[in-house]
Amino acid sequence: MAISVAVPIGETTAQRLIQKLAPKVRALNIGPGTDPDAEMGPLVTKQHLEKVRAYIDAGVAEGAELVVDGRDFKRQGYEDGYFIGGTLFDRVTTDMKIYREEIFGPVLAVARANSYDDAADMINQHEFGNGTAIFTRDGDAAREFAHQIQVGMVGINVPIPVPMAFHSFGGWKASLFGDHHMHGPEGIRFYTKLKTITTRWPTGIRAGAEFVMPTMG
Template identity: 40%
Template structure:
């Protein structure tokens, strides 16, 4: 995530401070071991650890001019409001509840495999993970059954073991929260099609494992359908047509990503024009833009006006200056 911002910041002449998540500090420590081998000016890139006190110190420091953030929506809103109140530029990327629509004219076998990778990659702990899967006109349950069989075949375990396709969630608190949300969905009327709770992996009995889970017919008027689970849980709903699917997609408070699987160019065009999300995927499960394009997010998925990556990042990390000069040999102005 840091590399959505860091290269652009130093390329435009800035020093850069990285404050990694206190839950996963080791990755950035390893990266800084590599960065320290480069012939860069001392202090150009710095690493600071800590929790909220460190965050507030950054947000309040008068010499820090801009803040980039990726995390949950409540924290993104806090970062944006406090940072801007202190006169800083802020780009704060928040949470997501990414919908994926699958139409009956799609390649169902391949589409369901791609969708499963999107939902359960990184155990669902990423901002572009698919969350709510919307099957359209699936009266014979061909799409649902294909999704079920694909998901059921995935293996949970220690990531370095052969054949494992999904590892644990980040910590015991996340495991407890996710399992609580699964139960909440059931209490709200959803059918537990595949239960990943109470998963035990031999040799790693104390691990924070939750196997792939599917909740079918999640209530559209209850809380779970709008809650970012951030875990290996698929919310599966059925709608009649693409118009109903688009209406559902656009009704959410988040706008990070929306994808559709279809064999119809007309449906694809309609979706990319009408879906209210910053990153749109057509027959793609994770609509992550390449570096030359901004990592867009809309609504409660982003606070700010210039996103990470692409031209947005160059503009964000640049303080513009306009200089107007004249050097005539003979002055033409008369007073």
């Protein structure tokens, strides 16, 4: 589960968000998984490292504002590791590759919206519908978002809305393969072979066997 895009509403909110995010992204402690203080480890393969760098290159080429660039990150003693630093983009638009695709790396895209309706439309019109979240102190806005948004997993002030295993886990639209989710009641139904048994016990064997469908008459 990778949170790829943040959608602040209004220029004032967006500016405040960028001012808060930028120093945090720069200060991410990235190191080997054996380091208990590391906040993020290396990427899984050299090929994926190159893929994430290519996403950052694409964001720059398509005109997004690169606020924090993590492509040149090096960890002393692990210079050949598959490390990349935290990266932050601002003023990302819906036609850009870094908005349309999930990167699976420490790259956050900020796509500004003029209104709540614009932000909801951005989410609903996306090809994928895996997970999304709203951060608000307005209960009415949260309730409206939960009902309106076309995404399979929704968080209310919860950043990664992955439910417990006894709930269905999975998204909607192109984020779901097949007809059932992997966990929860749907998963049980998928792996369960249904058998229906209809029984009736006569009052006693002395009455003899009956070979007609019983009725209420």
